[in-house]
Amino acid sequence: xxxxxxxxxxxxxxxxxxxxxxxxxxxxxxxxxxxxxxxxxxxxxxxxxxxxxxxxxxxxxxxxxxxxxxxxxxxxxxxxxxxxxxxxxxxxxxxxxxxxxxxxxxxxxxxxxxxxxxxxxxxxxxxxxxxxxxxxxxxxxxxxxxxxxxxxxxxxxxxxxxxxxxxxxxxxxxxxxxxxxxxxxxxxxxxxxxxxxxxxxxxxxxxxxxxxxxxxxxxxxxxxxxxxxxxxxxxxxxxxxxxxxxxxxxxxxxxxxxxxxxxxxxxxxxxxxxxx
Ligand SMILES: [Zn+2]
Numbered sequence: 366x367x368x369x370x371x372x373x374x375x376x377x378x379x380x381x382x383x384x385x386x387x388x389x390x391x392x393x394x395x396x397x398x399x400x401x402x403x404x405x406x407x408x409x410x411x412x413x414x415x416x417x418x419x420x421x422x423x424x425x426x427x428x429x430x431x432x433x434x435x436x437x438x439x440x441x442x443x444x445x446x447x448x449x450x451x452x453x454x455x456x457x458x459x460x461x462x463x464x465x466x467x468x469x470x471x472x473x474x475x476x477x478x479x480x481x482x483x484x485x486x487x488x489x490x491x492x493x494x495x496x497x498x499x500x501x502x503x504x505x506x507x508x509x510x511x512x513x514x515x516x517x518x519x520x521x522x523x524x525x526x527x528x529x530x531x532x533x534x535x536x537x538x539x540x541x542x543x544x545x546x547x548x549x550x551x552x553x554x555x556x557x558x559x560x561x562x563x564x565x566x567x568x569x570x571x572x573x574x575x576x577x578x579x580x581x582x583x584x585x586x587x588x589x590x591x592x593x594x595x596x597x598x599x600x601x602x603x604x605x606x607x608x609x610x611x612x613x614x615x616x617x618x619x620x621x622x623x624x625x626x627x628x629x630x631x632x633x634x635x636x637x638x639x640x641x
Pocket of ligand 1 (some may be wrong): 545565566596597598599629
């Protein structure tokens with residue numbers, strides 16, 4: 366492959382034809398997303414590193430069988446997810462006597478930054494980032510994976526359904542719950558007053574469903590009308606929008622640590638070398 370920035374499909378074709386460099390290149394390109402997903406599903410840097418390495422090796426092993434019916438991202442998430450599930454089972458088996466508190470290692474990275482040295486605005490951003498991280502971590506795995514794939518990684522609902530092997534409607538109903546619970550956790554930090562009750566419609570679910578094209582134009586217009594008249598519901602919707610925007614930008618904030626990159630690179634090189 367001589368193109369300096371070849372497309373995924375070009376690399377895939379070359380990789381399937383036995384081009385080791387193309388194989389390495391395409392797996393390297395998708396490494397950050399696999400690591401990010403593993404990190405947030407497993408909540409443990411060691412596990413995330415294993416998931417990344419196992420996923421890329423499994424993909425390298427079966428690249429010839431990958432027919433490209435789905436995108437390479439979708440395929441890699443599917444593989445990564447199965448390794449995350451294995452990790453979870455193993456950890457659950459082995460931790461019967463351990464405290465049932467979530468193994469909170471998502472704070473590892475945050476510990477590197479001393480809040481005292483940050484200006485107010487940066488500090489506020491840091492606090493929101495941490496709260497978002499905590500809120501995502503505390504979702505049940507079945508809700509967490511849907512939210513991560515759809516709102517952090519940016520897959521479409523049908524793609525998420527493909528990764529999980531469930532219907533798109535199951536994905537959407539989990540997604541709405543996950544989004545609302547995340548919004549609720551972040552609302553105090555975003556300065557949102559309590560959600561309106563009483564005669565107000567459930568604008569948050571409606572808005573989330575609207576984002577997934579689940580509501581008719583009529584219902585949508587009705588919601589718009591209510592939002593124009595009701596400041597509390599407007600604020601609530603606004604906080605949901607901001608929460609989702611934070612999810613999306615959080616994807617760009619996770620980097621694969623250099624040590625992990627090196628270790629994965631070596632594992633891939635030795636696999637490809639053995640099989641060239
Ligand atoms: Zn209202």
